[in-house]
Amino acid sequence: MKEPSAIHNTFVLERNYTKPTESVFAAFADPSKKRRWYADNETIDVEEYALDFREDGREFSRYRFREGSPFPGVALTNEGIYLDIVRNQRIVVASRMMLGDRHISASLVTIEFLPTETGTDMIFTHQGIFFEGSGGPEMREAGWNTLFEKLAKELAV
Numbered sequence: 001m002k003e004p005s006a007i008h009n010t011f012v013l014e015r016n017y018t019k020p021t022e023s024v025f026a027a028f029a030d031p032s033k034k035r036r037w038y039a040d041n042e043t044i045d046v047e048e049y050a051l052d053f054r055e056d057g058r059e060f061s062r063y064r065f066r067e068g069s070p071f072p073g074v075a076l077t078n079e080g081i082y083l084d085i086v087r088n089q090r091i092v093v094a095s096r097m098m099l100g101d102r103h104i105s106a107s108l109v110t111i112e113f114l115p116t117e118t119g120t121d122m123i124f125t126h127q128g129i130f131f132e133g134s135g136g137p138e139m140r141e142a143g144w145n146t147l148f149e150k151l152a153k154e155l156a157v
Contacts, residue, residue: 007130009137015148018119019155025088025113027154029053037154038147043069044076057082059093074100089113097134104134124148 017024027033031051039049044063051059059080065071080095091111097104107128114121126144130136 005132007134007136008128009130009140010125010127011137011141013124013126013141013144013148015122015124015152016116016119017122017152017155021088021113021115021120023155024120024122025091027151028091028111033154037150039063047075053082053085055082055085059095071099099134103131105130105140107140 027037031049031053034051035046035049039046039061041063044065046061047064048060048062050061051057053059059078059082061078063076065074065076067073075098077098078095079097080093082091082093084090084092089112091109093109094107095109096106105128107126109127110123110125112123112125114123124144126140128137128140130140
C-alpha cells in the first residue's frame, strides 16, 4: 500500500502558569505580547505579523529562515482565523501553514484557561493534518513546547 499523503494527529499539552487567568489569556490576545513569545525568534526574520483578535478575526505571520537554519532563505507562512473566543476561558483557531509555496499543514487548535488557587492551568489541544514534507506532528509538538517555554518567560516579565 502506498504511504498516505496526509497524516492526521492530535496532541494535548498542559501547562500551569503562576499568573492569573486574565494575564495568561492576554498573552494570546494582545498583539505586542503575542508577537514577543510567538513570532520573534533568533533563527528567523519576521517579515510580517498581524493579529486581529476577535471571532472571525485573522492572525497572519510570515517569516524567512536565516542562514544556518534548516531552510535558509525560505519563507514560512501561517494564516489563522479565530472561530471561537470566550474571554479568559477559551480560544479556538483554525490555521494553515506554508513552507515556501507549499501547504504543509492545516490545524484546529483549542486553548482552555482554567483558574487555580496558584494561577492558571492551560490545556492546549492541537488537531492537525500534515502533508508531505511537513516534518510531521513530532516537529509541531516540539515547536509548541518551545513556544510555551517562551510564554512562561513573557509572563514572568
